[in-house]
Amino acid sequence: MVEASQEALRICPSDGTSMKKEVAHMLVIDRCPQCSGAWLDGGELERLKNGVENDALVLMARGVSFGI
Numbered sequence: 001m002v003e004a005s006q007e008a009l010r011i012c013p014s015d016g017t018s019m020k021k022e023v024a025h026m027l028v029i030d031r032c033p034q035c036s037g038a039w040l041d042g043g044e045l046e047r048l049k050n051g052v053e054n055d056a057l058v059l060m061a062r063g064v065s066f067g068i
């Protein structure tokens with residue numbers, strides 16, 4: 001399950017800035033406020049390929065809250 005607050009902060013490989021967590025399409029993305037670079041956690045690209053949109057719809061239908 002995607003819970004942004006429980007994942008460790010990443011440091012931008014380009015400029016060393018602490019990246020901010022963003023949740024989009026059920027995925028946690030680390031985005032750098034300095035250079036706008038984005039980083040996907042391991043496995044999240046796979047989840048994108050595997051129809052994340054469908055999963056999101058199912059979860060919304062169940063009324064799951066992620067506390068964003």
Ligand SMILES: [Zn+2]
Nearest residue numbers: 012015032035
């Ligand atoms: Zn950066």
